[in-house]
Amino acid sequence: MNNKKFDVIIVGAGPAGVGMGSVLRQLGLENFTILERMEVGATFKMWPEETRLLTPSFPGHGFGQLDLNAVVPATSPGYAYSSEHLTGEEYADYLKQVAGHFNLPVKTGITVELINKEEHEDKFVVHTDKGTFESEFVIWAAGEFQYPDLYPFEGSENCLHTSKVKSWSSLEQGDYYIIGGYESGIDAAYHLVKNGYKATVLSKGEPWNDDNPDPSVSLSPFTCDRLRTIADNKNLRLIGNAEIVKAEKDSGGFRLQLKSGSAVRTSCRPILANGYKSSLSLVLEHFYWNENGSVELTEKDESTVSDGLFLTGPQVKHGEVIFCFIYKFRQRFAIIAEELCVRLGIQVDQSVIQHYRQSSMFLDDLSCCDNSCQC
Numbered sequence: 082m083n084n085k086k087f088d089v090i091i092v093g094a095g096p097a098g099v100g101m102g103s104v105l106r107q108l109g110l111e112n113f114t115i116l117e118r119m120e121v122g123a124t125f126k127m128w129p130e131e132t133r134l135l136t137p138s139f140p141g142h143g144f145g146q147l148d149l150n151a152v153v154p155a156t157s158p159g160y161a162y163s164s165e166h167l168t169g170e171e172y173a174d175y176l177k178q179v180a181g182h183f184n185l186p187v188k189t190g191i192t193v194e195l196i197n198k199e200e201h202e203d204k205f206v207v208h209t210d211k212g213t214f215e216s217e218f219v220i221w222a223a224g225e226f227q228y229p230d231l232y233p234f235e236g237s238e239n240c241l242h243t244s245k246v247k248s249w250s251s252l253e254q255g256d257y258y259i260i261g262g263y264e265s266g267i268d269a270a271y272h273l274v275k276n277g278y279k280a281t282v283l284s285k286g287e288p289w290n291d292d293n294p295d296p297s298v299s300l301s302p303f304t305c306d307r308l309r310t311i312a313d314n315k316n317l318r319l320i321g322n323a324e325i326v327k328a329e330k331d332s333g334g335f336r337l338q339l340k341s342g343s344a345v346r347t348s349c350r351p352i353l354a355n356g357y358k359s360s361l362s363l364v365l366e367h368f369y370w371n372e373n374g375s376v377e378l379t380e381k382d383e384s385t386v387s388d389g390l391f392l393t394g395p396q397v398k399h400g401e402v403i404f405c406f407i408y409k410f411r412q413r414f415a416i417i418a419e420e421l422c423v424r425l426g427i428q429v430d431q432s433v434i435q436h437y438r439q440s441s442m443f444l445d446d447l448s449c450c451d452n453s454c455q456c
């Protein structure tokens with residue numbers, strides 16, 4: 082049984098955990114660890130083989146424009162892999178390089194199961210499959226991808242969630258129905274159609290017609306580009322305003338029941354592209370959940386329920402400002418890190434903070450996040 086005591090424990094070594102750990106290191110924190118159930122960048126290695134980062138990488142850091150997918154200043158995945166849209170494998174490797182460069186104290190093969198903080202205690206007890214750890218502060222960075230939403234409607238276990246697909250080309254040839262028309266649904270349709278399969282996207286709304294300027298809400302330009310290349314392909318159908326309420330399996334295949342009352346039949350297992358429940362499902366009671374399903378955070382991204390528990394990554398939201406992309410949530414790492422230094426009595430190295438600010442990685446004024454577009 083481990084019984085290690087730390088100042089800070091970070092849960093998860095994806096872009097959020099690695100980016101967070103890197104700034105803690107640069108600010109001189111010593112007694113911290115990163116608990117990771119698999120390996121650094123594990124989520125990216127679980128992506129379907131064909132899937133690529135949507136946000137483009139470009140080595141603009143020499144001119145003060147940090148690569149959109151970098152998690153520390155002065156690095157560029159685009160430069161490192163000579164690619165604008167990295168594969169999951171490449172991006173996982175980039176994260177490993179960063180973790181290695183900063184000699185981050187990542188403990189792999191440890192799954193965090195729950196965290197506790199007794200009333201009037203000033204330490205968290207972090208329960209894992211390898212024993213317990215104690216820490217004054219916990220930064221939750223366990224992401225969303227590994228916690229798919231598998232049961233959104235009756236019979237959805239008959240469907241195949243996109244997060245379980247190893248490669249689109251490994252599926253049997255056929256006529257696939259995809260439930261969900263956002264990024265993962267269109268990504269699935271694109272790869273299926275490119276491989277010569279038929280794909281029908283069924284979506285509650287019509288995301289492909291949404292022109293919201295925030296790519297957290299509408300489809301990314303990369304996806305729109307790809308969609309245009311298959312727009313005239315007779316194997317692709319996009320059907321909006323089609324909400325599925327039930328999936329059944331019988332000897333003839335699958336039957337999808339729509340809310341409108343109609344139904345469709347297919348011989349191929351339907352693909353579920355409805356998103357994720359998020360790892361926050363493990364620590365539900367440590368956050369106040371507001372009516373729109375997101376957690377309430379202080380201006381330092383700390384829980385408003387459990388003092389000392391911070392959240393970093395795509396689940397961070399402040400009002401209408403959604404931090405679901407790496408180039409967004411990376412701007413909050415140094416905010417948390419600076420706060421932790423102050424609370425731990427460590428003098429804040431302002432040159433590090435300044436470097437983060439200059440690299441557009443220190444966003445403390447959320448009123449400046451305006452997605453309106455003049456053109």
Ligand SMILES: Cc1cc2nc3c(=O)[nH]c(=O)nc-3n(C[C@H](O)[C@H](O)[C@H](O)COP(=O)(O)OP(=O)(O)OC[C@H]3O[C@@H](n4cnc5c(N)ncnc54)[C@H](O)[C@@H]3O)c2cc1C
Pocket residue numbers: 092093094095096097098116117118119120121122123124125128132133134135136191192193194222223224225226227265360363393394395405406407408
């Ligand atoms: C198909 C797809 C394409 C995407 N493309 C982009 C893009 O182009 N640009 C962009 O910015 N974002 C993109 N995203 C979103 C992006 O992947 C996420 O924002 C990013 O992975 C979040 O980083 P994270 O570190 O919070 O989570 P993750 O990358 O999921 O990392 C979490 C880590 O925590 C570990 N972990 C989980 N639970 C536990 C536990 N209980 N105990 C210990 N360790 C645990 C995991 O093994 C993992 O290593 C995409 C997402 C998907 C699904």
